[in-house]
Amino acid sequence: MAKDKGTYYISTPIYYPSSNLHIGHTYCTVMADAMARFKRLQGYDVMFLTGTDEHGQKIQLLAQEKGVSPQEYVDEVVAGIKDLWKTMEISYDDFIRTTEDRHIKRVQAMFMKMYEKGDIYKGEYEGWYCTPCESFWTEAQLVDGKCPDCGRPVTKAKEEAYFFKLSSYADDLLKLFREKPEFLEPESRRNEMIAFIEQGLEDLCISRSTFDWGIPVPIDEKHVIYVWLDALTNYITALGWPDEPEKYEKYWPADVHLVGKEIVRFHSIIWPAMLMSAGLPLPKQVRGHGWLLMGGEKVSKSKAAKGLDVIDPVVLIDRYGIDALKYFLLREYTFGQDGTFTNEVMLKRLNYDLANDLGNLVSRTVSMIEKYNGGFVPDLTEEGRCRDEVDYDAQLKEVALGAAPKVEKNMDDFKFNMALEEIWILVRRANKYIDETMPWALAKDEAMKPRLDNVLHNLAEAIRIISILIHPYMHTTSDAIRKQMGLWYSDVAWEDAFTFEMMCGEQVKKGKAIFPRLDIEKELEELYKIGAETAAAKGADVNIPLELKDEIEYDDFDKLDLRVGTILSAEKHPKADKLLVFQVKMGTEKRQIISGVAEDFKPEECVGQKVVVVANLKPRKLRGLESKGMLLFADNVVDGKERCEFVTTRADDGNPVT
Numbered sequence: 001m002a003k004d005k006g007t008y009y010i011s012t013p014i015y016y017p018s019s020n021l022h023i024g025h026t027y028c029t030v031m032a033d034a035m036a037r038f039k040r041l042q043g044y045d046v047m048f049l050t051g052t053d054e055h056g057q058k059i060q061l062l063a064q065e066k067g068v069s070p071q072e073y074v075d076e077v078v079a080g081i082k083d084l085w086k087t088m089e090i091s092y093d094d095f096i097r098t099t100e101d102r103h104i105k106r107v108q109a110m111f112m113k114m115y116e117k118g119d120i121y122k123g124e125y126e127g128w129y130c131t132p133c134e135s136f137w138t139e140a141q142l143v144d145g146k147c148p149d150c151g152r153p154v155t156k157a158k159e160e161a162y163f164f165k166l167s168s169y170a171d172d173l174l175k176l177f178r179e180k181p182e183f184l185e186p187e188s189r190r191n192e193m194i195a196f197i198e199q200g201l202e203d204l205c206i207s208r209s210t211f212d213w214g215i216p217v218p219i220d221e222k223h224v225i226y227v228w229l230d231a232l233t234n235y236i237t238a239l240g241w242p243d244e245p246e247k248y249e250k251y252w253p254a255d256v257h258l259v260g261k262e263i264v265r266f267h268s269i270i271w272p273a274m275l276m277s278a279g280l281p282l283p284k285q286v287r288g289h290g291w292l293l294m295g296g297e298k299v300s301k302s303k304a305a306k307g308l309d310v311i312d313p314v315v316l317i318d319r320y321g322i323d324a325l326k327y328f329l330l331r332e333y334t335f336g337q338d339g340t341f342t343n344e345v346m347l348k349r350l351n352y353d354l355a356n357d358l359g360n361l362v363s364r365t366v367s368m369i370e371k372y373n374g375g376f377v378p379d380l381t382e383e384g385r386c387r388d389e390v391d392y393d394a395q396l397k398e399v400a401l402g403a404a405p406k407v408e409k410n411m412d413d414f415k416f417n418m419a420l421e422e423i424w425i426l427v428r429r430a431n432k433y434i435d436e437t438m439p440w441a442l443a444k445d446e447a448m449k450p451r452l453d454n455v456l457h458n459l460a461e462a463i464r465i466i467s468i469l470i471h472p473y474m475h476t477t478s479d480a481i482r483k484q485m486g487l488w489y490s491d492v493a494w495e496d497a498f499t500f501e502m503m504c505g506e507q508v509k510k511g512k513a514i515f516p517r518l519d520i521e522k523e524l525e526e527l528y529k530i531g532a533e534t535a536a537a538k539g540a541d542v543n544i545p546l547e548l549k550d551e552i553e554y555d556d557f558d559k560l561d562l563r564v565g566t567i568l569s570a571e572k573h574p575k576a577d578k579l580l581v582f583q584v585k586m587g588t589e590k591r592q593i594i595s596g597v598a599e600d601f602k603p604e605e606c607v608g609q610k611v612v613v614v615a616n617l618k619p620r621k622l623r624g625l626e627s628k629g630m631l632l633f634a635d636n637v638v639d640g641k642e643r644c645e646f647v648t649t650r651a652d653d654g655n656p657v658t
């Protein structure tokens with residue numbers, strides 16, 4: 001059991017339940033989950049909080065459009081969000097919804113604290129409002145007259161409102177950034193915030209009276225609390241502040257609020273000022289991450305219809321597994337910077353790192369231990385066993401023992417990608433070790449058995465360490481590896497990554513490949529289709545290539561003699577339910593043609609139909625009746641359903657179709 005290192009409180013933003021979440025949202029939650037699991041493994045008592053931000057005009061409007069109450073609307077979306085986190089095995093300790101009573105009463109308590117301090121006054125608000133972002137902007141803040149965050153149009157707003165005296169905290173905030181630079185990382189974000197404050201802070205509108213989907217202002221029932229005061233306070237209401245302060249006293253101040261870059265301002269200026277006003281301690285740190293981009297734009301719900309890369313995390317998880325998606329998100333992107341998401345980048349990462357590097361290392365090692373040592377990790381602690389060490393061994397051991405401290409260092413800096421890279425340096429070193437030591441050659445010489453044992457043992461040690469190191473990021477894979485290595489009975493303990501002397505006689509057992517190799521071309525096609533279909537379903541104008549049989553030559557086509565005919569009569573085949581027997585007239589000729597379309601058409605609706613006939617098809621008997629030629633049909637998609645239709649024409653019967 002890891003020793004108790006104290007508490008660690010990490011939060012994600014609370015998500016707007018306006019519609020289902022996409023891969024951009026999962027990015028932040030996956031990082032927070034990895035950090036929470038990492039800290040737990042290190043022995044911290046972790047509080048990992050996430051939740052949903054459910055009030056505001058936008059939700060009210062969406063509910064109206066759908067003809068349901070705002071509460072019904074959010075209940076449904078929130079259920080989906082919780083399902084998603086369950087599917088992704090997100091290990092949160094609490095999920096706060098801003099519509100819960102525990103939150104509502106505590107937000108009101110926060111309002112009263114700030115009010116009693118003399119920091120809240122009634123005034124009149126005049127400015128620009130962006131409904132989707134729920135943000136007020138001053139004239140000067142607009143970009144080309146539009147919302148500076150999302151670029152959408154803003155509307156003029158003027159109303160009576162309560163204000164928070166944010167401006168009077170400007171000096172305290174500047175002091176905070178100067179004296180505790182670690183409060184906001186990375187540095188570039190901090191400099192932006194300092195510049196923002198130095199421009200002059202305006203007081204903050206904290207109530208609205210033109211809609212009512214919000215928490216009532218305790219001193220004025222005409223007003224509801226405007227979203228940011230409501231939302232930000234979640235970080236302490238979930239801890240029971242102020243009426244049930246046990247958890248609050250244990251975990252507050254938070255170690256880190258993990259947030260996207262566009263909401264850093266709210267977390268590093270407004271939130272600390274609110275806490276200062278209420279006389280409460282500030283969080284230790286705010287960390288701003290970059291965005292996932294697609295086609296140069298932020299992945300977002302409103303742009304989902306345009307893109308053809310798959311942004312629904314559930315689709316990706318169904319195909320590749322939770323660990324693959326988590327690994328990709330954590331490994332591919334640099335914390336703090338934007339990064340582009342494409343199916344291709346993802347698939348390559350999964351194949352190279354997971355199937356080739358990690359998957360191969362485990363399967364090769366387990367196979368060799370089975371083949372050369374009866375399925376048992378050689379026990380070098382047995383009396384009389386020699387333990388030689390040549391260069392390769394020393395190098396492998398050095399990389400293996402050096403990995404955990406490097407992972408720790410990178411995790412302290414939120415460099416998830418570098419932490420994983422350090423682990424993969426070990427994975428690749430171990431693969432190289434196999435090539436260098438060539439166990440299959442050692443196995444040919446009985447005299448080399450002690451050396452072979454040494455090599456297999458070292459590989460098993462390296463994999464054992466890897467299974468611990470990857471645990472916070474991909475615990476299912478870690479468990480699968482430990483099971484194959486005969487380690488399933490022992491708990492994963494971080495301290496065990498600091499020793500190279502633990503494996504002794506474990507029985508290994510080959511399981512199925514932990515990451516099967518993907519056929520990238522095929523997967524790309526499949527994902528493209530799914531993305532395009534989703535986009536098409538949302539009304540986007542897409543160009544989806546059809547799935548076709550092999551190409552043919554012109555000469556093949558030229559062999560067909562196509563004619564126009566008219567159906568004179570149609571009846572069911574007496575001996576086959578699926579067949580219709582047609583009498584067709586083509587010019588002067590009348591003939592019988594049989595087609596398998598009885599499930600698609602009633603005989604009477606076919607009579608008089610103009611049809612295109614493959615007139616030179618070799619005649620054949622179908623259940624005792626002769627069919628001479630073939631009528632052409634084609635599949636069409638109408639209102640999302642496939643339907644069989646006649647290939648028809650306006651030409652007179654008997655004319656060749658050209």
Ligand code: MSP
Pocket residue numbers: 012013014015016023024025027028053231232234259260261262263290291292293298299300
């Ligand atoms: N409700 C507020 C947060 C209140 S916190 C007290 C909110 N919600 S949100 O649903 O719009 O966004 C939640 C988080 O998702 C933000 O941190 C945002 O940066 C993140 N992301 C949304 N799209 C994203 C990407 N395409 N890429 C990365 N993160 C993205 O803001």
